Amino acid sequence: xxxxxxxxxxxxxxxxxxxxxxxxxxxxxxxxxxxxxxxxxxxxxxxxxxxxxxxxxxxxxxxxxxxxxxxxxxxxxxxxxxxxxxxxxxxxxxxxxxxxxxxxxxxxxxxxxxxxxxxxxxxxxxxxxxxxxxxxxxxxxxxxxxxxxxxxxxxxxxxxxxxxxxxxxxxxxxxxxxxxxxxxxxxxxxxxxxxxxxxxxxxxxxxxxxxxxxxxxxxxxxxxxxxxxxxxxxxxxxxxxxxxxxxxxxxxxxxxxxxxxxxxxxxxxxxxxxxxxxxxxxxxxxxxxxxxxxxxxxxxxxxxxxxxxxxx
Amino acid sequence: xxxxxxxxxxxxxxxxxxxxxxxxxxxxxxxxxxxxxxxxxxxxxxxxxxxxxxxxxxxxxxxxxxxxxxxxxxxxxxxxxxxxxxxxxxxxxxxxxxxxxxxxxxxxxxxxxxxxxxxxxxxxxxxxxxxxxxxxxxxxxxxxxxxxxxxxxxxxxxxxxxxxxxxxxxxxxxxxxxxxxxxxxxxxxxxxxxxxxxxxxxxxxxxxxxxxxxxxxxxxxxxxxxxxxxxxxxxxxxxxxxxxxxxxxxxxxxxxxxxxxxxxxxxxxxxxxxxxxxxxxxxxxxxxxxxxxxxxxxxxxxxxxxxxxxxxxxxxxxxxxxxxxxxxxxxxxxxxxxxxxxxxxxxxxxxxxxxxxxxxxxxxxxxxxxxxxxxxxxxxxxxxxxxxxxxxxxxxxxxxxxxxxxxxxxxxxxxxxxxxxxxxxxxxxxxxx
Ligand code: SF4
Ligand code: SF4
Ligand code: SF4
Numbered sequence: 001x002x003x004x005x006x007x008x009x010x011x012x013x014x015x016x017x018x019x020x021x022x023x024x025x026x027x028x029x030x031x032x033x034x035x036x037x038x039x040x041x042x043x044x045x046x047x048x049x050x051x052x053x054x055x056x057x058x059x060x061x062x063x064x065x066x067x068x069x070x071x072x073x074x075x076x077x078x079x080x081x082x083x084x085x086x087x088x089x090x091x092x093x094x095x096x097x098x099x100x101x102x103x104x105x106x107x108x109x110x111x112x113x114x115x116x117x118x119x120x121x122x123x124x125x126x127x128x129x130x131x132x133x134x135x136x137x138x139x140x141x142x143x144x145x146x147x148x149x150x151x152x153x154x155x156x157x158x159x160x161x162x163x164x165x166x167x168x169x170x171x172x173x174x175x176x177x178x179x180x181x182x183x184x185x186x187x188x189x190x191x192x193x194x195x196x197x198x199x200x201x202x203x204x205x206x207x208x209x210x211x212x213x214x215x216x217x218x219x220x221x222x223x224x225x226x227x228x229x230x231x232x233x234x235x236x237x238x239x240x241x242x243x244x245x246x247x248x249x250x251x252x253x254x255x256x257x258x259x260x261x262x263x264x265x266x267x268x269x270x271x272x273x274x275x276x277x278x279x280x281x282x283x284x285x286x287x288x289x290x291x292x293x294x295x296x297x298x299x300x301x302x303x304x305x306x307x308x309x310x311x312x
Numbered sequence: 313x314x315x316x317x318x319x320x321x322x323x324x325x326x327x328x329x330x331x332x333x334x335x336x337x338x339x340x341x342x343x344x345x346x347x348x349x350x351x352x353x354x355x356x357x358x359x360x361x362x363x364x365x366x367x368x369x370x371x372x373x374x375x376x377x378x379x380x381x382x383x384x385x386x387x388x389x390x391x392x393x394x395x396x397x398x399x400x401x402x403x404x405x406x407x408x409x410x411x412x413x414x415x416x417x418x419x420x421x422x423x424x425x426x427x428x429x430x431x432x433x434x435x436x437x438x439x440x441x442x443x444x445x446x447x448x449x450x451x452x453x454x455x456x457x458x459x460x461x462x463x464x465x466x467x468x469x470x471x472x473x474x475x476x477x478x479x480x481x482x483x484x485x486x487x488x489x490x491x492x493x494x495x496x497x498x499x500x501x502x503x504x505x506x507x508x509x510x511x512x513x514x515x516x517x518x519x520x521x522x523x524x525x526x527x528x529x530x531x532x533x534x535x536x537x538x539x540x541x542x543x544x545x546x547x548x549x550x551x552x553x554x555x556x557x558x559x560x561x562x563x564x565x566x567x568x569x570x571x572x573x574x575x576x577x578x579x580x581x582x583x584x585x586x587x588x589x590x591x592x593x594x595x596x597x598x599x600x601x602x603x604x605x606x607x608x609x610x611x612x613x614x615x616x617x618x619x620x621x622x623x624x625x626x627x628x629x630x631x632x633x634x635x636x637x638x639x640x641x642x643x644x645x646x647x648x649x650x651x652x653x654x655x656x657x658x659x660x661x662x663x664x665x666x667x668x669x670x671x672x673x674x675x676x677x678x679x680x681x682x683x684x685x686x687x688x689x690x691x692x693x694x695x696x697x698x699x700x701x702x703x704x705x706x707x708x709x710x711x712x713x714x715x716x717x718x719x720x721x722x723x724x725x726x727x728x729x730x731x732x733x734x735x736x737x738x739x740x741x742x743x744x745x
Binding site for chain 1: 394465472525528
């Protein structure tokens with residue numbers, strides 16, 4: 001291989017590498033962690049108080065202008081609905097759902113309200129490749145349907161199975177989920193519709209850090225009544241909405257196998273190798289090429305023809 | 313085509329006709345046959361009929377999907393947001409198309425010009441696989457017309473999918489450039505051909521970078537769902553390594569498989585160089601694949617040990633996992649090794665087909681079967697299956713269309729070279745220029 005050709009191809013490979021480097025993919029490893037806003041609001045949900053009246057479902061439906069459900073909100077037969085062996089879940093037409101559970105050894109059923117938990121470091125947010133999600137300083141995780149491409153990665157990522165998709169729209173399908181009543185209430189410091197509507201004061205609205213203290217106080221005062229755990233204090237990095245329960249959380253349908261760290265931490269291992277590959281590979285493989293083709297370059301038909309082309 | 317050959321008709325493979333005149337593009341498209349001859353052979357081919365039936369059913373369903381939404385052709389599941397289109401179309405097609413960068417690396421970087429006869433097939437396999445992965449993606453996206461948003465409009469750089477999107481897009485252009493040399497030759501655009509050839513090393517190196525990253529990134533996508541993918545198929549530390557490593561045997565075995573199909577069904581289009589070298593190359597590729605499988609097998613078990621998941625082997629999921637690993641990783645590995653040792657090409661081919669199947673099984677397991685293992689099993693909607701098959705049929709048809717024309721399986725005799733060819737034919741691996 002002649003000198004000229006070597007320089008030529010080095011330039012070529014550097015250019016190739018540079019083209020890769022210049023892509024904003026590089027930003028991906030600058031993606032820092034997001035710790036949530038210290039002053040963010042949250043909601044404490046005390047399951048021991050819930051009687052399963054579904055008033056919150058109705059309030060949410062009204063507030064978010066969702067379509068009327070198939071069965072009225074005072075119909076309790078929905079608690080027996082089972083699809084694919086599963087109880088009801090949030091859909092594009094219902095941002096919040098109350099389900100009934102029968103914990104072992106308890107005489108009373110336990111009701112659990114599900115909605116977006118407004119995670120401190122939301123998995124939905126970090127998985128979205130167009131950054132459609134936003135964690136507002138008030139603590140809500142909201143979504144911008146204008147940029148959503150509809151890849152549904154956020155639905156894969158959410159550990160609580162919350163985001164739903166309007167699959168039946170052909171021209172403008174979007175993600176639908178609880179937004180903490182951000183537009184209509186939270187922005188102005190008002191509690192969400194579901195919280196306000198609850199006749200049993202199941203939910204307490206306030207600053208997340210204050211609510212966390214209240215939660216632990218309740219446990220301390222009534223050690224017999226509550227399990228000694230606040231679900232959402234640490235789960236997946238902490239959530240804005242968190243729960244107290246009288247029965248072990250797994251018996252109320254909670255996933256207790258979730259990691260303590262935010263979901264994005266799992267991905268950081270991989271993101272960390274990106275800059276390494278980008279910087280090391282070009283040099284490494286160009287080196288391989290030099291080694292592998294060295295000595296073969298003279299008198300070998302193939303390489304000769306290569307040199308000729310590269311030396312043009 | 314076979315029938316025509318008996319009449320002494322040869323498919324077009326050079327710039328100049330035997331009488332010294334240039335072929336026109338139309339004539340090239342018809343493979344150098346007359347229109348009647350071409351149509352005649354197309355109708356005689358039973359495979360064309362088979363494809364036609366699939367298209368007749370599938371294409372209306374695809375149109376239906378775009379008019380009446382995704383919800384009309386899938387189960388519109390919130391728990392399985394990714395169905396067959398991504399589970400098969402993206403997660404299977406991409407590893408099976410890793411061939412491009414591997415053969416590119418072997419030939420261009422390591423200077424192993426003895427692999428050259430199959431290099432272009434591998435590059436084309438890569439290009440088409442990626443291209444059709446994007447087609448599947450377009451069918452699956454809720455708003456496909458926004459496909460370019462992550463590139464130009466709204467960035468979510470912390471997302472792994474962002475990396476996948478960028479890399480697949482960039483890599484697709486790299487591959488188009490790589491394969492365009494064949495196209496330029498065929499169309500007779502010498503300058504373009506030489507221009508691209510000059511940048512080959514740069515293109516190949518960026519191909520390696522991009523491939524390492526996005527093959528791994530596809531695995532990393534599932535790291536977002538720690539509670540959803542069954543622990544045996546999930547490993548937060550090793551997922552991307554699993555996907556990357558398995559893409560190596562996947563790509564190599566796909567080339568072996570495709571070349572096998574080609575040699576049995578399109579032999580008329582292969583030149584002597586391809587036919588004579590194929591057995592030797594198959595065995596060499598099988599070696600690479602067997603080594604890849606061995607590495608893959610080891611790190612699969614390392615991941616199980618790392619997360620201490622042995623207890624799951626006592627469950628049904630454990631048996632299913634062992635079935636995948638024993639029947640479609642370990643077994644093909646031994647078949648390949650036996651085949652290589654005794655130089656039995658047929659065995660290598662069987663091993664390759666099994667490996668390809670094993671990769672399909674692994675990706676479908678991760679994306680669909682062992683996904684939401686705590687919830688329920690999703691069986692894709694009939695129409696979803698039909699659409700997936702139809703797109704695959706379009707892929708096969710395109711593949712065949714290109715193989716029949718561009719100088720992938722044969723060497724093109726351009727005007728200037730007609731004379732040179734005679735000289736270089738004496739060499740084992742004649743110059744590509
Ligand atoms: S609960 Fe799910 S949808 Fe809500 S913020 Fe957390 S990850 Fe996002
Ligand atoms: S579906 Fe929309 S919001 Fe969800 S990850 Fe994809 S682009 Fe982002
Ligand atoms: S916070 Fe608002 S949007 Fe969310 S469940 Fe309650 S009422 Fe519905």
